[in-house]
Amino acid sequence: MRLILLGPPGAGKGTIAKGIAEELRIPQISTGDILRKAIKQGTPLGKQAQKYMDRGELVPDPVIIGVLKERVAQLDCTNGFILDGYPRTVPQAVALDHAGIEIDKVLNFVVTDQTIIKRIVGRLTCKECGAIYHVKTIVPKVAGKCDHCGGALYKREDEQKETVRKRLRVYKKQTAPLIAFYRKKGILVDIDAEGTPEEHLAAVKRVLGK
Ligand code: AMP
Helix, strand or coil, X not given: CEEEEECCCCCCHHHHHHHHHHHHCCCEEEHHHHHHHHHHHCCHHHHXXXXXXXXXXXXXXXXXXXXXXXXXXXXXXXXXXXXXXXXXXXXXXXXXXXCCCCCCEEEEEECCHHHHHHHHHCEEEECCCCCEEECCCECCCCCCECCCCCCEEECCHHHCHHHHHHHHHHHHHHHCHHHHHHHHHCCEEEEECCCCHHHHHHXXXXXXXX
């Protein structure tokens, strides 16, 4: 199965992607995680992407389209994948069509700006595996350490309040048009992304018939 998780930053896509990737035994592909890893490793891609990411802007389409095509061509994607954070613009979606990569379902996470700001501002991410925590709602068992791999938890540079507001503006302008794009294709399903991660996961499993 080939899935796209669509929604503003902080809608809970990453957490859900990890949950259903395990259930469906297909990889979660987070372009944000790929870029953060490239920055950490100091690769040419990382150097190119960092300035956009720190400003809360999108990395240019030609760069990210290349990254995505290379990733989905890998062997572990033979039975499908979950795209988390791609596509983020209409040209990125058209690039999937042109590459003959057919998508089965697009899950559109619907949530208010107010909820998003509350969530992202308290968020902590694992440096090693990308797992997501929250100072109030998803508290790690040991403070500052990932429950899954023991990696250090940190606050992302682009998760400060002003940058989050900017990312929301970017989402509305550049990414939200994808809702109409995929609704027209008849493969988009809305998911209520208020509430808890457990409730979102249950809603997604219902939609996927799991
Ligand atoms: P995320 O972890 O998905 O919230 O992504 C963090 C940042 O990485 C975004 O704010 C963008 O700067 C960049 N990024 C991730 N995925 C994409 C994409 N598909 N297109 C452009 N920029 C991206």
